[in-house]
Amino acid sequence: MTFRAILIEKDDQGYRAGLQNLDDSALPEGNVTVRVAYSTLNYKDGLAITGKSPVVRKFPMVPGVDLVGTVEDSSDPDWRVGDQVVLNGWGVGETHWGGLAQRARLKGEWLVPLPEAFTPEQAMAIGTAGYTAMLCVMALERHGVRPDQGEVVVTGAAGGVGSVAVALLAKLGYTVAAVTGRPQESDYLKGLGASTVLDRAELSAPGKPLGKERWAGAVDTVGSHTLANVCAQTKYRGTVAACGLAGGMDFPSTVAPFILRGVTLAGIDSVMCPRAERLLAWQRLAKDLDPTKLAAITHTIGLSQALDAGAQVLAGQVRGRVVVDVNA
Structure with missing residues (x-):
């Protein structure tokens, strides 16, 4: 199987990010494989895509510190095929392939369940x-x-x-x-x-x-x-x-x-924040964030548009949140 992803490479020809078709065999190690529905563009993703700061520590790298999707394969006892999951941080997009791709292979301990209060797109509007x-x-x-x-x-x-x-x-x-x-x-x-x-x-x-x-x-x-x-x-x-x-x-x-x-x-560190506090934060978001506000905060783009949008995020030209539909 193949999937589309933004891939960042660094070699004698320089630092570059581009949209590529990759084979499943290229996915990194992990015990849960996720079919990604949406990712986001954060400030850190803008740094990674543009190379403005040494965010990426391992090459080649798929950027994207966030993702939401459906479990396709799991050897982790906490996750079953069909579960909807959210990932934030844990070094994805920096040292482990991240969410700006149609597929991701991850450690199960990094995942939290998608709250019932949110659709996958809303979860990434939060991100x-x-x-x-x-x-x-x-x-x-x-x-x-x-x-x-x-x-x-x-x-x-x-x-x-x-x-x-x-x-x-x-x-x-x-x-x-x-x-x-x-x-x-x-x-x-x-x-x-x-x-x-x-x-x-x-x-x-x-x-x-x-x-x-x-x-x-x-x-x-x-x-x-x-x-x-x-x-x-x-x-x-x-x-x-x-x-x-x-x-x-x-x-x-x-x-x-x-x-x-x-x-x-x-x-406040969100990357390595303990799982118990992550779960509490998502529970509080489901309770205390008005979902109607998300539409005003968010706009959605396709995966290919993320390359240009990364520079716009760094330039402060983007209002609110950018959701990336990795299948568009």
Whole structure:
């Protein structure tokens, strides 16, 4: 059997990504084979496809950190033929062939069941971005951030993680301030539940070690000066959930917010997150994410279109989530 996939290669001719027909014998080792229905394009996938950052650690590689599909073959006792499954992270698309293909062979321990509340396409509208957003919300809750304590700010709000975070927080009763560099997205963000929309220029320049206390909590997808300024303006004993680096990997801050205001900086890793917490995050998404919001957040493309869309994601030209129909 053959299947279509985006394949990234690196050799004497350089780094390149292209759509290819591959044989099943090329699939990597694993105890579960999945017929993929949909994948997604995340920031990390854009980096992999374009080669802008050394995300891919093994060649050749099929990118795609997310997938949803149906089990076709399994020697794992937890999964049977016909089960619908979701995968997020675990190094797929980096060290193990990922979801931007019609077939995938994986470790059963990486999979979670598709929640009954979502169709396969909706599950990928959520994807790693939405699952990460839920992990951020859970971290804020775990550290005691409540809706009655004041605004929660979301940076990079028009992106994938940000869009879902805004929708989740609003549905849970929080007052949300959405930060974006795209003022034309104000109506979109308010439609997701944001109460106010701020220009990212307010936070992206170097700032003071401590600023006026503004937010009870934060979800930051940007890093660098933005994260530093968010921490400096978080209220006493507030919490900042940091999950992204769209603005840079650096953190030009001081210890002042942490030792003078007791601010918590909670790091969010979605790639190697333990399975029990993944299952809880997906259960919470099924309960706390309004499925009607997904249509506004998402647009769907075919597998061949993913090559160009990867660069668009990196350039910040994509609103919300990109779902990839690998069979289109």
